[in-house]
Amino acid sequence: MTRHLRRIVPGLDGLVRPVNLIARPTPVTEEPELARRWGQASLWIKRDDLSNPIYGGSKVRNLEFFLGQARGAGADGVVTMGPYGSHQVLATAIFGRLAGFRTRALLTPQPDVPENALNRTLLPELGMEVTRCANFAAVPAAFVKARLTPLGRRRPYWIPPGSNHPLGVMGIVEGALEVAEDIRSGRLPMPDDVVVPTGTCATAAGVRLGFALAGLPVRVVAVRMVPMIVTGPGKMRRLAERTDRLLRRHGLNEPARWGELLWVNGHAGPGYGLTNPLAERAGRDVAAHGAFRTETTYTAKTLAMLADGGLGGRRVLFWNTFSAVEPDPARILATIPANQFLFRPTEEVPA
Template sequence: MTSPALPLFDAFPALAGRLPHVPLGTFPTPFTPLRLPGLPDVQLKRDDLSGLVYGSNKVRKLEFLLGEARAAGASEVYTIGFAGSNHALATAIYARQLGLRCTSLLMPQHPHPTVRTHLLAALGIGATLQPVCCWTLALWDARMARRAYRIPPGGTSPLGVVAYVNAAFELAAQVHAGLLPAPDLLYVPFASMGTAAGLSIGLAACGLPTRIVAVRVIGRLLQPPSGLGRLLRGSLAYLRECDPSFPAPARLGENLEVRDNFLGRGYAIPSGEGREALALVCEACGVILSETYSAKAMAALLADARAGKLRGRNVLYWNTYNNRDLGPLVARANPDDLPRAFRRYPGA
């Protein structure tokens, strides 16, 4: 595990004494060039390789959130998500790495083979999987809060957002080291909002003139647009409370654009454009995208490229999916131990 000093803490040392953090991942994450015929070159930022057991954008967030849980003396954590939640699985894996018990409160979702894979992997790591629905979630949330530390859904909270403020400083350091030119555009999936919000605050603070194109992969009813403004303001206020010298941009979120037109039929439902993007990227450079998340963001990038909008621009795509093999974790699990409500999800 590579755990250099956090670039954010290097820039603002006072934050190191105020923000809880535990090293879990392998950083900085590398780049892979994506070259497709007739399209400009794109760099992929490989957060899918951010952990040795499990990658994705969740590892960065959990370094802070599980750091706070451990600082609070917690012996158990819990989180909330849909049945195939990447976040719930990542929380189970890294909580166990720190010796913490983990319970996932999981709601039903559209069936997809990855759902069963994630459920079995979580079972294999020793997580407790509790089925809930919209009527029972609040009851279970309150019950668990009495005994365990709550990791917010998606890892999104002001503290979780700090992880991607730090990631923006990591990117700036890689730009200054000559590993890639400063991106004009940065494409990223937009679900629980924390990744995009942290990048927006961090890129503004470190002076990169990059515009973020956040591609919605979850409906507005589940994630209303008004939530983004509150998250940006709350996260910036949290950072400035910890260190008043942290800069406040003149117009918070000005560098962030949310795209709504690549969601398709809804959350966790693959789209035709996303499937095409997934196949093109896999063939071109071997990187696997998620049909329901990261492939939709890549579909937006490819559509812009084909429309000529990326000509002469430096483009970065931030891969937030996991590319580590879950087979060893799945092999530990007995499918018969899945709660009955989860047995309906088909396998690959």
């Protein structure tokens, strides 16, 4: 299927040639039982959890553009960074290797969540070189080493934490343009609100810019899940506008009709990755009445706003960033030539 961005940005290939990882367009499904239970007029889910049958989620959209630029730069490897249970790190391990790159990650401390154990097991199985920092004091030196030490013949291509870069935003813009096409074709009614779990802002910025370029008057509801020191509405707006300017330098002519933004701070507690009773209730509701999965770091805590009666009486589209499937290393490795890369064990950086 033709990429929406290539259609509206004639010079996109001069900036980046994204790799193809997405089973596009990802569907939008209705959840009437959850809407009735939580009090919304209607509830629809953008199923980015189905972005790829090996491992889904919105991070796959970001990686299409990062890996495309890494390939264009002639990189042998890619390096990224995130907390112990990072979805981006796992997605980079999977799709970086499938795209033919060596992979490396720097992992930083976070509270114990199921994804921590999953990454500890899966990342080495997928051939990723991993450095785990026992505390944040160890991060600066480990960061310099991870960025500058060659991976293959040269220094690795850098993928920022949380995909916080216009390239990461572009992948989400394409998803928002898919939704706009569903609305225009009548497959989806016009939502009042698009609700987005928000960390370093790439997803929220992409949703905001995508709907602005589509000219659709929806309100983006960004629900903060990380400390304010690393995020905020101003940062999100600037990232969306920076991406817009970059695309215009490469031929984008569509006007950006910026819609309303609602930034929500009240559901991030008690801390990053830590659950709370309302999030647990939302997760149980989805398990009982919904057709998708949640996790406690982003999706369940964001849905807690709806479970608590937020956006009552409104037509809501929830952007599901989590993967619908657990990755299967055996299935992934079966598609990669044997001994493609040398295995390097995890390095533990002590306190």
